[in-house]
Amino acid sequence: MSSGFISLSRAMLLGFVRDRAALFFTILFPLMFLIVFGGLMKNQGVSRSKVIEVGPVAVIDQVPAEAKADLDKVLEVTKMTDRQMAVDAVRKGDYAAAVEQQGDTVVVHYSAADQVRSGTVRGVLASLVQQANIAVSPIPARFEFQAQQVEDKSLKTIQFVTPGLLGWALATGATFGAAMTLVTWREKRILRRLRLSPVSTVSVIGARVGVSVGIALAQTAIFLAVATLPYFGLQLSSYWWMSIPVILVGTLAFLSIGLLAGAWAKTQETANMIAQLVVLPMAFLSGSFFPLDITPKWVQTLAEIFPLRHLNQALLDVMVRGKGPESVLPELGILAGFAIVVSLVAARLFRWDEV
Amino acid sequence: MASTIVVQGLHKAYGEVKAVDGVSFEVEAGEFFGILGPNGAGKTTTLEIVEGLRKADAGEVRLLGQAPWPRNAALLPRIGVQQQASSFFERLTAREQIRTFASLYGVGSKKADDMLELVGLADKAEVRAEKLSGGQMQRLSIACALVHDPELVFLDEPTAALDPQARRNLWDLLRAINTQGRTIVLTTHYMDEAEILCDRVAIMDHGRILQSGPPAELVRGLDSATRITIETGAIAVDEARRLFQGAEVDDDGVSLTLVTRTPAPVLASLAERNALRGLSVRGATLEDVFLNLTGREYRA
Numbered sequence: 055m056s057s058g059f060i061s062l063s064r065a066m067l068l069g070f071v072r073d074r075a076a077l078f079f080t081i082l083f084p085l086m087f088l089i090v091f092g093g094l095m096k097n098q099g100v101s102r103s104k105v106i107e108v109g110p111v112a113v114i115d116q117v118p119a120e121a122k123a124d125l126d127k128v129l130e131v132t133k134m135t136d137r138q139m140a141v142d143a144v145r146k147g148d149y150a151a152a153v154e155q156q157g158d159t160v161v162v163h164y165s166a167a168d169q170v171r172s173g174t175v176r177g178v179l180a181s182l183v184q185q186a187n188i189a190v191s192p193i194p195a196r197f198e199f200q201a202q203q204v205e206d207k208s209l210k211t212i213q214f215v216t217p218g219l220l221g222w223a224l225a226t227g228a229t230f231g232a233a234m235t236l237v238t239w240r241e242k243r244i245l246r247r248l249r250l251s252p253v254s255t256v257s258v259i260g261a262r263v264g265v266s267v268g269i270a271l272a273q274t275a276i277f278l279a280v281a282t283l284p285y286f287g288l289q290l291s292s293y294w295w296m297s298i299p300v301i302l303v304g305t306l307a308f309l310s311i312g313l314l315a316g317a318w319a320k321t322q323e324t325a326n327m328i329a330q331l332v333v334l335p336m337a338f339l340s341g342s343f344f345p346l347d348i349t350p351k352w353v354q355t356l357a358e359i360f361p362l363r364h365l366n367q368a369l370l371d372v373m374v375r376g377k378g379p380e381s382v383l384p385e386l387g388i389l390a391g392f393a394i395v396v397s398l399v400a401a402r403l404f405r406w407d408e409v
Numbered sequence: 410m411a412s413t414i415v416v417q418g419l420h421k422a423y424g425e426v427k428a429v430d431g432v433s434f435e436v437e438a439g440e441f442f443g444i445l446g447p448n449g450a451g452k453t454t455t456l457e458i459v460e461g462l463r464k465a466d467a468g469e470v471r472l473l474g475q476a477p478w479p480r481n482a483a484l485l486p487r488i489g490v491q492q493q494a495s496s497f498f499e500r501l502t503a504r505e506q507i508r509t510f511a512s513l514y515g516v517g518s519k520k521a522d523d524m525l526e527l528v529g530l531a532d533k534a535e536v537r538a539e540k541l542s543g544g545q546m547q548r549l550s551i552a553c554a555l556v557h558d559p560e561l562v563f564l565d566e567p568t569a570a571l572d573p574q575a576r577r578n579l580w581d582l583l584r585a586i587n588t589q590g591r592t593i594v595l596t597t598h599y600m601d602e603a604e605i606l607c608d609r610v611a612i613m614d615h616g617r618i619l620q621s622g623p624p625a626e627l628v629r630g631l632d633s634a635t636r637i638t639i640e641t642g643a644i645a646v647d648e649a650r651r652l653f654q655g656a657e658v659d660d661d662g663v664s665l666t667l668v669t670r671t672p673a674p675v676l677a678s679l680a681e682r683n684a685l686r687g688l689s690v691r692g693a694t695l696e697d698v699f700l701n702l703t704g705r706e707y708r709a
Binding site: 064066068243246247249251 | 460461462480482485486488490492494496497498499500501505508509510512513514515
């Protein structure tokens with residue numbers, strides 16, 4: 055370790071910051087997406103909230119036709135009969151809330167995990183109940199309520215766009231960094247040269263991991279700095295710091311993909327192509343560019359095999375959904391497991407030399 | 410004390426191809442040893458096995474009394490290797506390259522800068538390695554191989570693809586390194602280079618060492634003819650034939666060439682007749698030794 059580790063890290067970092075293409079694709083390019091998505095579409099709200107109706111709920115069922123159309127824009131109502139199942143589904147985060155009617159009381163079961171969504175749903179349902187009360191009351195309504203939106207910060211696109219794009223940026227940076235170092239160093243026979251020096255393999259790998267983690271943290275800092283500018287207005291939830299361990303483990307997972315691509319590929323062009331073919335489709339299917347809620351069910355199921363899906367999910371949970379630190383432990387475990395398995399495969403395929 | 414390098418019965422095959430087929434040699438401390446042969450003779454593979462980069466199928470290697478395979482961390486700081494293709498970190502300057510390599514051996518940057526100075530690259534310190542000329546790159550590569558003061562230095566075709574001026578500069582540098590008491594093993598496919606630099610050479614072809622010894626000894630052992638060339642017309646062809654019975658005489662209209670095994674009386678007699686205009690005398694070279702050993706032209 056020590057001096058070899060430090061000088062190799064330095065050499066790698068200098069090589070990276072002097073490589074304009076690498077800088078562009080790992081930092082500027084994802085940032086451009088953030089600016090486009092978060093800036094141009096900043097007035098679009100989140101997609102419809104999914105609500106479970108447990109048994110018959112009069113206030114929902116008996117909404118007049120014209121109001122029903124408005125309601126459909128905000129709520130997607132699914133009917134269920136089993137109350138326990140419905141509550142569990144809400145707890146898992148599959149639905150924003152479950153509504154049931156007990157006599158004359160409308161009960162809303164919601165999860166505090168996604169406060170933005172559950173807040174919206176509660177508001178909508180409360181107003182439905184209100185309207186129903188007015189409709190049955192003999193006293194004519196005295197006050198009229200009119201809502202005028204100034205700007206609802208919590209519903210801005212930037213909230214769900216930032217974690218996804220950051221996940222994509224991290225995946226690109228780590229995968230390309232590792233693959234390119236490995237292939238270029240082998241092609242240029244630097245690996246061979248290192249093998250002839252007394253530097254340990256641990257130092258060589260440690261330097262690559264260290265530099266990648268450093269780059270990932272820099273990407274995160276730049277991303278968050280831009281996204282939290284008043285113009286974009288990202289609101290980080292109170293447990294956002296939990297995203298740091300998520301980013302570290304996520305970087306390791308994508309480093310392992312890069313190592314695998316680098317161990318397998320013979321030329322820089324091939325390594326580049328493999329990395330691109332792996333990361334880009336994965337980014338689309340993992341909700342980096344659009345929320346997966348709008349995709350068919352099978353896509354969402356398929357996405358579970360991608361590490362980026364779990365990275366995005368975890369970042370979304372702790373950065374904007376306000377979930378507690380313990381909520382992302384399963385994701386951390388999946389990413390770590392992925393990193394270990396793929397690294398082991400990469401180590402088996404590893405060659406010092408071209409022959 | 411044992412020799413610095415002892416190689417015995419080295420074999421290495423790639424499929425059907427026997428890259429190294431029974432190579433043995435020894436190199437003494439302080440010696441400048443050359444492995445000479447055409448491309449594909451097995452020089453680089455031999456060198457890579459000796460350095461510990463490859464495992465031999467059979468045979469034994471000892472460097473400074475130790476085995477280089479498997480990777481021997483105790484041995485590595487004592488040897489320096491310059492590879493055939495210059496291997497540098499991308500986008501680093503000459504100074505950054507050598508400092509990086511130096512620190513891998515725990516050598517400070519002062520020493521690294523001195524080494525850059527020694528190979529005449531101090532004024533190129535801020536230039537990125539990929540922007541250096543071929544000769545400068547080779548010098549940097551050698552500097553990187555020497556920065557940790559190795560006792561034993563391996564150079565794989567250090568002058569390949571260099572212009573004549575750059576080659577000569579590099580020769581001076583290599584001689585200076587050898588004079589400091591370091592043992593040098595060099596592979597080359599240039600006969601003249603081996604002849605000028607090496608104390609001893611091993612001529613290799615098809616994975617075998619055909620002959621080895623000091624270049625002058627190998628050449629002398631040939632007992633070959635000397636070619637004396639003078640300007641056409643300095644002496645008439647017929648007169649030359651009459652005077653030098655034992656020699657082959659040939660005139661191509663530009664030069665008159667005499668091939669003889671007794672050059673001294675021929676030269677004396679030409680001098681007497683004041684017929685030395687445009688004189689050149691060429692004895693046998695390692696090239697002739699190679700030709701003699703393999704029965705074919707040397708293909709560099």
